[in-house]
Amino acid sequence: MKKIYLYLLVAVLSVFVFSNCQNKQAELKDVAENLPAIDETEVLHQFLELSGNFINSPAVPSMVTADEVFENINNKAYYFIDMRSPELYESGHIENAVNVGQAQILDYFKNQFDASKYEKIVLVCKSGQSASYANSILQLLGYKNVYAMKRGMSGWNKQFADEVWLKHAGSSFADKLETTANPKAAKGKLPKIETGKRAGIDILEALAENAIKLESKDWGVTAEKVFENPANYYVINYWPEEEYNAGHIPGAVQYTPKKSLSKNADLATLPADRPILVYCYTGQHAAYVVAYLRLLGYNAHSLLYGANGFMNSKMNEGGAIGHAFTSAEVKNYPVILGPNPTDKVATATETPKDQTKTETPAKTVKKKQAGSGGGGGGC
Numbered sequence: 001m002k003k004i005y006l007y008l009l010v011a012v013l014s015v016f017v018f019s020n021c022q023n024k025q026a027e028l029k030d031v032a033e034n035l036p037a038i039d040e041t042e043v044l045h046q047f048l049e050l051s052g053n054f055i056n057s058p059a060v061p062s063m064v065t066a067d068e069v070f071e072n073i074n075n076k077a078y079y080f081i082d083m084r085s086p087e088l089y090e091s092g093h094i095e096n097a098v099n100v101g102q103a104q105i106l107d108y109f110k111n112q113f114d115a116s117k118y119e120k121i122v123l124v125c126k127s128g129q130s131a132s133y134a135n136s137i138l139q140l141l142g143y144k145n146v147y148a149m150k151r152g153m154s155g156w157n158k159q160f161a162d163e164v165w166l167k168h169a170g171s172s173f174a175d176k177l178e179t180t181a182n183p184k185a186a187k188g189k190l191p192k193i194e195t196g197k198r199a200g201i202d203i204l205e206a207l208a209e210n211a212i213k214l215e216s217k218d219w220g221v222t223a224e225k226v227f228e229n230p231a232n233y234y235v236i237n238y239w240p241e242e243e244y245n246a247g248h249i250p251g252a253v254q255y256t257p258k259k260s261l262s263k264n265a266d267l268a269t270l271p272a273d274r275p276i277l278v279y280c281y282t283g284q285h286a287a288y289v290v291a292y293l294r295l296l297g298y299n300a301h302s303l304l305y306g307a308n309g310f311m312n313s314k315m316n317e318g319g320a321i322g323h324a325f326t327s328a329e330v331k332n333y334p335v336i337l338g339p340n341p342t343d344k345v346a347t348a349t350e351t352p353k354d355q356t357k358t359e360t361p362a363k364t365v366k367k368k369q370a371g372s373g374g375g376g377g378g379c
Helices: 002-033 040-050 066-071 086-091 102-112 129-140 200-211 223-228 284-295 312-316
Strands: 078-082 120-124 146-149 234-237 276-279 300-303 335-337 344-346
Touching: 040 200, 102 129, 120 129, 129 146, 129 200, 129 284, 200 284, 276 284, 284 300
Parallel strands: 078 120, 120 146, 234 276, 276 300
Antiparallel strands: 335 344
16 A cells, blocks of 8 residues: 555656646746847947957968978977868878868867967968968957968968969959049948857857858859959958059959958948958958958958959069069978878979079878868868
C-alpha cells in the first residue's frame, strides 16, 4: 500500500513540475514577445562608433609590408594566415604560414587558436584585397592585432605577381577621366538591419557570419566593367580632394578617407537602393571600406586594383596623384612548397630587372602540421 501511495505522490509531483515548467516557458515566451522593439540599425551604428569607429580611425588600413613579414618569419610574436586556395598555397607560401580559407576565418579565430597570444596576426591573399576585406571584419569584431600583407603574395615573389599585380596594373582608361567635381547625394535613410539580435556585438557577429563568406567575385569589380557605364554605380573616389581634382572616374564623388563614412558625417549620403563602387589607389583600402559598408547593409563593391588598374601611368608621372604600383615592389623572398607551413623550401625566383636581387639559399626545416583547411582563392 505504501508503494502505491509513493507512486501516486511521484505522479502528482511530476504533473505539478511539468505544468510549472510549461507555465514558466509560457511566461518567458510572453516576456520575449512583449519586449519593446529596438532599432537594430541604430544599435549597430552606436556600437561601432563607441567601440573605436575603426573605418574612420587612423588604424585603417591596418597593413604590413612583405619586408616586415620576411624579417619576422621566425618571430613567435607573429602569426601568418594564408587565405588562398589549397592549390595556390601548396604551389608556394610563406614559411610558417597556415592555410585557412576566408569562409573559415571567423571560426578559426573563435575556436581554433588564441589570437591574444600574438603581437601581429598577418592575413595573406593573392593581391592584398581579400585579406583587407577579411581584416576589416575582424578589426570591427575587436581583433585589433590583425593586419593584411600589402600586395599579398604578389609583393612576396614574382612567381605570383606575374598573374596578379604585374598583369593587372595598367592605363587603359587614363584618357577617360574627368576633373569636374560631382556633388554628394542628398542624405537619406540608412539601410535597415534586421537580425533578430538585440545587443550591438550580437548584431555585428550575425552580420559578419554572412559577410565573411563573400569572395572577391561577389564584391570586386574590374575597371573594364566600370568604364562600360560608370553611371551604373554610385562611384566613391576615396582620396583627398586635391587628388580627386587631378582626375577621377566620370561621375565619381569625393569622400575623404577616415572622415566621411560616419553617421554624423556623410554616411547617409550613400544610396541604400543602388550599387556603390568604392575605389582608392590600390583596392586595398577600398576593400576595408566595402566590408564595412556590406555589414551596414549597402550593396558595396571595390574596384579591383584601384586606380592602378586603369591609370597607372598617370600615377607614375610624379604629379598630383602618385601611389603608383611598380615592379620594384615585387620582392624576391623564398617560398615553401607543399601542404605544410614548413616543408620543402624553394629558392627565390628571378628578380625583376629594376630590383636588386638578394640571394636566399635553400635550407632544410622541420615539418609542422598546417592549420584549418584552406578555402576560396580571392584577390
